[in-house]
Amino acid sequence: MLAPEFITSDWFNADNAAKLADYRGKVVVVEVFQMLCPGCILHGIPLAQKIQRMFPADQVAVLGLHCVFEHHAAMTPVSLNAFLQEFQVTFPVAVDAAGEGCMPQTMEAYQLRGTPSLLIIDQKGELQAHHLGQVSELQIGAEIATLIASDRNALRADAISETASGCEFGRCTV
Amino acid sequence: MLAPEFITSDWFNADNAAKLADYRGKVVVVEVFQMLCPGCILHGIPLAQKIQRMFPADQVAVLGLHCVFEHHAAMTPVSLNAFLQEFQVTFPVAVDAAGEGCMPQTMEAYQLRGTPSLLIIDQKGELQAHHLGQVSELQIGAEIATLIASDRNALRADAISETASGCEFGRCTV
Amino acid sequence: MLAPEFITSDWFNADNAAKLADYRGKVVVVEVFQMLCPGCILHGIPLAQKIQRMFPADQVAVLGLHCVFEHHAAMTPVSLNAFLQEFQVTFPVAVDAAGEGCMPQTMEAYQLRGTPSLLIIDQKGELQAHHLGQVSELQIGAEIATLIASDRNALRADAISETASGCEFGRCTV
Amino acid sequence: MLAPEFITSDWFNADNAAKLADYRGKVVVVEVFQMLCPGCILHGIPLAQKIQRMFPADQVAVLGLHCVFEHHAAMTPVSLNAFLQEFQVTFPVAVDAAGEGCMPQTMEAYQLRGTPSLLIIDQKGELQAHHLGQVSELQIGAEIATLIASDRNALRADAISETASGCEFGRCTV
Numbered sequence: 001m002l003a004p005e006f007i008t009s010d011w012f013n014a015d016n017a018a019k020l021a022d023y024r025g026k027v028v029v030v031e032v033f034q035m036l037c038p039g040c041i042l043h044g045i046p047l048a049q050k051i052q053r054m055f056p057a058d059q060v061a062v063l064g065l066h067c068v069f070e071h072h073a074a075m076t077p078v079s080l081n082a083f084l085q086e087f088q089v090t091f092p093v094a095v096d097a098a099g100e101g102c103m104p105q106t107m108e109a110y111q112l113r114g115t116p117s118l119l120i121i122d123q124k125g126e127l128q129a130h131h132l133g134q135v136s137e138l139q140i141g142a143e144i145a146t147l148i149a150s151d152r153n154a155l156r157a158d159a160i161s162e163t164a165s166g167c168e169f170g171r172c173t174v
Numbered sequence: 175m176l177a178p179e180f181i182t183s184d185w186f187n188a189d190n191a192a193k194l195a196d197y198r199g200k201v202v203v204v205e206v207f208q209m210l211c212p213g214c215i216l217h218g219i220p221l222a223q224k225i226q227r228m229f230p231a232d233q234v235a236v237l238g239l240h241c242v243f244e245h246h247a248a249m250t251p252v253s254l255n256a257f258l259q260e261f262q263v264t265f266p267v268a269v270d271a272a273g274e275g276c277m278p279q280t281m282e283a284y285q286l287r288g289t290p291s292l293l294i295i296d297q298k299g300e301l302q303a304h305h306l307g308q309v310s311e312l313q314i315g316a317e318i319a320t321l322i323a324s325d326r327n328a329l330r331a332d333a334i335s336e337t338a339s340g341c342e343f344g345r346c347t348v
Numbered sequence: 349m350l351a352p353e354f355i356t357s358d359w360f361n362a363d364n365a366a367k368l369a370d371y372r373g374k375v376v377v378v379e380v381f382q383m384l385c386p387g388c389i390l391h392g393i394p395l396a397q398k399i400q401r402m403f404p405a406d407q408v409a410v411l412g413l414h415c416v417f418e419h420h421a422a423m424t425p426v427s428l429n430a431f432l433q434e435f436q437v438t439f440p441v442a443v444d445a446a447g448e449g450c451m452p453q454t455m456e457a458y459q460l461r462g463t464p465s466l467l468i469i470d471q472k473g474e475l476q477a478h479h480l481g482q483v484s485e486l487q488i489g490a491e492i493a494t495l496i497a498s499d500r501n502a503l504r505a506d507a508i509s510e511t512a513s514g515c516e517f518g519r520c521t522v
Numbered sequence: 523m524l525a526p527e528f529i530t531s532d533w534f535n536a537d538n539a540a541k542l543a544d545y546r547g548k549v550v551v552v553e554v555f556q557m558l559c560p561g562c563i564l565h566g567i568p569l570a571q572k573i574q575r576m577f578p579a580d581q582v583a584v585l586g587l588h589c590v591f592e593h594h595a596a597m598t599p600v601s602l603n604a605f606l607q608e609f610q611v612t613f614p615v616a617v618d619a620a621g622e623g624c625m626p627q628t629m630e631a632y633q634l635r636g637t638p639s640l641l642i643i644d645q646k647g648e649l650q651a652h653h654l655g656q657v658s659e660l661q662i663g664a665e666i667a668t669l670i671a672s673d674r675n676a677l678r679a680d681a682i683s684e685t686a687s688g689c690e691f692g693r694c695t696v
Contacts, residue, residue: 036253036260041215054486074256079210082248086210138402141489149497228660312576315663323671384601384608389563422604427558430596434558 003028003119003127006065007097007105010077012084014092023061025123027147029140032065032107032117035075035083043134044116045087051140052091059148064093067107067115072098120144123151177202177293177301180239181271181279184251186258188266197235199297201321203314206239206281206291209249209257217308218290219261225314226265233322238267241281241289246272294318297325351376351467351475354413355445355453358425360432362440371409373471375495377488380413380455380465383423383431391482392464393435399488400439407496412441415455415463420446468492471499525550525641525649528587529619529627532599534606536614545583547645549669551662554587554629554639557597557605565656566638567609573662574613581670586615589629589637594620642666645673 003020011018020028031048033040045064052062068075077095084093096104110119113132120129120143129143177194185192194202205222207214219238226236242249251269258267270278284293287306294303294317303317351368359366368376379396381388393412400410416423425443432441444452458467461480468477468491477491525542533540542550553570555562567586574584590597599617606615618626632641635654642651642665651665 036256038215038261041212050484050486054484054490071256071260074253079248079253082210082245086245087212136398136402136489137485138398138489141484141486142402142493145490145493146497149494224658224660228658228664310572310576310663311659312572312663315658315660316576316667319664319667320671323668384604386563386609389560419604419608422601427596427601430558430593434593435560 001127002125003121004106004109006094007109008094009097010095012064012081012093012095013090014094018092018094020063020094020121021125023063024125026059026061027055027123027144027151028061028063028119028121029144030063030065030119030121032067032110032112032115032119034068034070034115035066035080036071037115039133040116041087044118045089047118047135047137047140048091049089050137051144054141055144055148060144062091064089064091065096065106065119066093067096067104067112068098069102069104069107069114072102120147122147175301176299177295178280178283180268181283182268183271184269186238186255186267186269187264188268192266192268194237194268194295195299197237198299200233200235201229201297201318201325202235202237202293202295203318204237204239204293204295206241206284206286206289206293208242208244208289209240209254210245211289213307214290215261218292219263221292221309221311221314222265223263224311225318228315229318229322234318236265238263238265239270239280239293240267241270241278241286242272243276243278243281243289246276294321296321349475350473351469352454352457354442355457356442357445358443360412360429360441360443361438362442366440366442368411368442368469369473371411372473374407374409375403375471375492375499376409376411376467376469377492378411378413378467378469380415380458380460380463380467382416382418382463383414383428384419385463387481388464389435392466393437395466395483395485395488396439397437398485399492402489403492403496408492410439412437412439413444413454413467414441415444415452415460416446417450417452417455417463420450468495470495523649524647525643526628526631528616529631530616531619532617534586534603534615534617535612536616540614540616542585542616542643543647545585546647548581548583549577549645549666549673550583550585550641550643551666552585552587552641552643554589554632554634554637554641556590556592556637557588557602558593559637561655562638563609566640567611569640569657569659569662570613571611572659573666576663577666577670582666584613586611586613587618587628587641588615589618589626589634590620591624591626591629591636594624642669644669 006020010016029048029051031044033044048062048064051060066080080095096106099105099108116133118131118135118140119127122128128147180194184190203222203225205218207218222236222238225234240254254269270280273279273282290307292305292309292314293301296302302321354368358364377396377399379392381392396410396412399408414428428443444454447453447456464481466479466483466488467475470476476495528542532538551570551573553566555566570584570586573582588602602617618628621627621630638655640653640657640662641649644650650669
């Protein structure tokens, strides 16, 4: 499924007009979190920061999506801003727009069940993986690398088929 | 030094009229924290919770002291309340009263340098230890137990001297 | 470089006639260890076991290579056998054959500098990566997955070039 | 119960004529381990080393007791010697003397059920605590400190009661 565009009320570490679609062409790893969720602080955010350090920025983009579905009054933009500074989060963080009920709108569009959730979106914008809770670093490393390699593969296959389909010297090889 | 009374604007998990002096007679362990301080979340609060579970409540009281000296707008009572719920903090937490500068009043009275800090106050209200940053559990366990044992010792010594001084009416009081 | 064949005096969890070449066609992850090396016990062996659990056995083979270069009398086959049982190591473990000096023969052939070392060999037997000490799980997961994907890619490219090479003698079979 | 004297076949980091009784007057913490027991390597030995670093050597003695009850051929003195070097164990380690069955003799005398076990013996040689498996550092710190303080207390109480007992038969000797 094509990953739905984020519906945001705010962005940190990015222009307020930022969009998920801006990152098309890269593997996009989205750390879905709430700033007062213990599992997010202990596992989710540190893993996202490791991914950001490990993979080249021109191949993998790490984004945060702040999905507040409880304690709304406690997790305001002012608080989130302080949180991002204190935990040294430097990747772009989108604030999911409030919905009609507890659940914010992007969270609803993705049918997420809680935080932390980790979404992996491929270079064409397809949602490829969705993990809830603590996840294995080996597995996440493998999933990201598989998407990077598949894309390279696609490019190479394209290259090959270009060559293959190259009509040269009066001959058409396709 | 006698541990200064807390100057508070609020208490959680306790009556708003609570005072440090209410815990006289027990060893009092005070976890000084800010809710958005990473070291507090990773080390300070979990250690305080372990102490609370390990030692009998009639001998050791664990208290929190929320000392906000940065990001004041982000760490309001509403936010702290959500934090305490999410991190399952059930011990009483005093909110240090704002001062004239950044530093809140109790923090200034104790001349604390940052968070997390761990204070250990004996049964008579004397400040016995003051640790900044991550601390050894072996050491904290030893410090608390030493105060418990010294007090028991003092009681026993009192008992003995009472007995000894039981000589009255012209008899030997030693 | 083509990964040199192991020179072994023994194998555990495998037939004694086992060879590295038997695993051609899979990504081969080799945990080079000494049973009394703290870093091997704390990091190397547990990582190898996680890799064994994470990746399908028909794509990734995990092997141990026991390279004794110190305390030779203490790390005999009898001791190693007990170690493998106690630490629940179920992957095949080759015992590197003693050399003329301290260094065993396979360790010398690979020019390894110590333990734990992690070798990653691709499906064609080429040594692709060589890590000394504690390594990032994200990175190892990525490296293994890249080799799996590249191989799949190679297969697909082969398929394409076969198709492409179907054009012969001025005829195009595609 | 008075802690039974160790029945040993060997000592490391101590004279071969060493005895448990040599450490009378100090709190004695005994780490009972087998060199190939995972829980001993991951938890038991590191905790013993922390205790050794934390408490003054004139108050607390840390000893190891190597109790081999399985894989006897794998855990010989030669292997243990290498293990102690590799894991930087500098406290005295007694090798429990083989028994008639699997169980060595001191292990049988103490009726230990497995490794790691942690024994705490007071200054008079009384066995005060006996823990099997992973233990809380807070608790161990508290138990050791309680014995240190009780001893100090006893000394002080003795002083007081000597004084007090100076008054007999209507006479006051003080």
